[in-house]
Amino acid sequence: MSEFSGHLPGSREYRRLLVGLFFGGVATFAQLYATQAVLPAIAADLRVDPADAALTVSASTLGLAIAVIPWSVVADRVGRVPAMTIGLIAATVLGAITPFAQDVGPLLVLRLLEGVALGAVPAVALAYLSEEVAPRHVAAAAGSYIAGTTVGGLTGRVVSGWIGEPVGWRWGVASVVLLCVIAAVIFLTLVPTARGFVPQRARAIRGPSLRRRVAANLRSGAQLALYAQGFLLMGAFVAVYNYLGFHLSAPPFSLAPAIVTLLFLAYLAGTVSSPQAGALAVRYGRLRVLLASTTVMAIGAAAMLIPVLPAILVGLVLFTAGFFGAHAVASGWTPVAAAPGARAQASALYYLGYYAGSSAFGWGLGVVFGALGWGWFLAAVLGLCALALVLAAAALRTAPSVPS
Numbered sequence: 001m002s003e004f005s006g007h008l009p010g011s012r013e014y015r016r017l018l019v020g021l022f023f024g025g026v027a028t029f030a031q032l033y034a035t036q037a038v039l040p041a042i043a044a045d046l047r048v049d050p051a052d053a054a055l056t057v058s059a060s061t062l063g064l065a066i067a068v069i070p071w072s073v074v075a076d077r078v079g080r081v082p083a084m085t086i087g088l089i090a091a092t093v094l095g096a097i098t099p100f101a102q103d104v105g106p107l108l109v110l111r112l113l114e115g116v117a118l119g120a121v122p123a124v125a126l127a128y129l130s131e132e133v134a135p136r137h138v139a140a141a142a143g144s145y146i147a148g149t150t151v152g153g154l155t156g157r158v159v160s161g162w163i164g165e166p167v168g169w170r171w172g173v174a175s176v177v178l179l180c181v182i183a184a185v186i187f188l189t190l191v192p193t194a195r196g197f198v199p200q201r202a203r204a205i206r207g208p209s210l211r212r213r214v215a216a217n218l219r220s221g222a223q224l225a226l227y228a229q230g231f232l233l234m235g236a237f238v239a240v241y242n243y244l245g246f247h248l249s250a251p252p253f254s255l256a257p258a259i260v261t262l263l264f265l266a267y268l269a270g271t272v273s274s275p276q277a278g279a280l281a282v283r284y285g286r287l288r289v290l291l292a293s294t295t296v297m298a299i300g301a302a303a304m305l306i307p308v309l310p311a312i313l314v315g316l317v318l319f320t321a322g323f324f325g326a327h328a329v330a331s332g333w334t335p336v337a338a339a340p341g342a343r344a345q346a347s348a349l350y351y352l353g354y355y356a357g358s359s360a361f362g363w364g365l366g367v368v369f370g371a372l373g374w375g376w377f378l379a380a381v382l383g384l385c386a387l388a389l390v391l392a393a394a395a396l397r398t399a400p401s402v403p404s
Contacts, residue, residue, distance in 0.1 A: 006134035020191030025148030027183035030156030034176040037161030038169035051366035058359040063115025065355035071123035072348035079199040080128035087120020095177040099170035127344040130335040131196030142332025143278020154267035161261030213342035225395035229330040230354030235361025236384040270324030277325035297322030298385040
């Protein structure tokens with residue numbers, strides 16, 4: 001292991017790693033957001049309001065947030081790839097049960113448990129990547145993985161939305177699970193065995209050791225600022241996608257559900273921007289690209305204040321591209337800026353903040369939307385972007401950008 005310095009671009013193992021993690025991201029995030037495109041249908045079927053329907057998204061992301069640190073410990077014990085494999089299999093089984101829920105309570109429980117299982121991939125993938133790819137190319141490789149998460153998120157939303165409109169939201173969600181089975185098989189077939197990390201089976205990972213690794217990250221101002229990026233920006237992002245459908249289904253737009261589902265094609269902007277942001281970070285520095293991406297995200301949110309459909313569409317594309325650019329940089333930066341023995345926990349803490357923001361703001365900003373309307377809702381989104389910019393500029397200027 002000491003002679004291994006990471007896979008290089010152009011090598012067969014590097015390509016297998018990127019393609020495998022790409023499909024791992026698809027399998028994870030298609031399931032995670034499978035209900036988002038059918039939230040109005042869920043609200044009507046189960047007779048709940050928009051914020052309560054959005055809990056089907058928040059429950060899964062909350063489960064993921066709770067699970068990322070335990071999954072990082074599992075990965076230290078059994079290995080990176082086995083941990084991700086266990087999580088994907090368990091999530092797929094739970095996802096297959098979800099469409100049978102007849103009330104909002106059981107549905108939320110199943111979505112919570114599904115999120116717990118799905119936590120294995122985001123908790124481990126970037127730590128695995130940072131250990132298996134040559135240090136100079138980690139940022140670009142992380143961008144490719146994030147591109148897979150965008151395709152997964154897009155696929156889950158579009159497939160469930162299009163199928164759910166004619167035959168019901170349950171069949172829409174079930175169809176996503178089938179696609180995730182295929183993506184998971186590709187992941188398991190391609191992803192290489194870890195060479196940069198050896199599972200610590202020979203000695204138990206005891207509580208104090210784990211606490212020290214977590215504490216080391218929580219004492220770092222740079223790490224806290226990176227976790228804040230995930231918390232604030234993901235919260236804003238999920239909230240916009242949760243409630244934009246409700247906004248455009250109502251007057252003066254009154255768009256049909258199938259047309260609203262097409263808006264999720266804006267995710268393709270993130271598929272492009274995430275690997276580009278990783279490549280630009282190598283060339284110009286992570287902080288510059290992070291700040292620029294967040295600024296683009298805020299400009300997109302401001303454009304959606306204009307009550308004209310083309311302006312909203314352009315704003316959504318900019319908002320999505322900016323978010324995934326920022327996420328690609330921040331998530332890839334987190335493990336390489338951590339102490340070598342605490343990289344899995346650093347990545348897990350980032351995703352804890354990331355999905356805690358999704359759960360909290362994905363529901364909480366719905367209350368703002370319901371009570372005060374779209375304008376005040378977007379003002380809150382802009383406030384989250386501004387706070388993320390301030391924290392990044394203040395705390396990340398001296399953060400390490402290459403693995404130690």
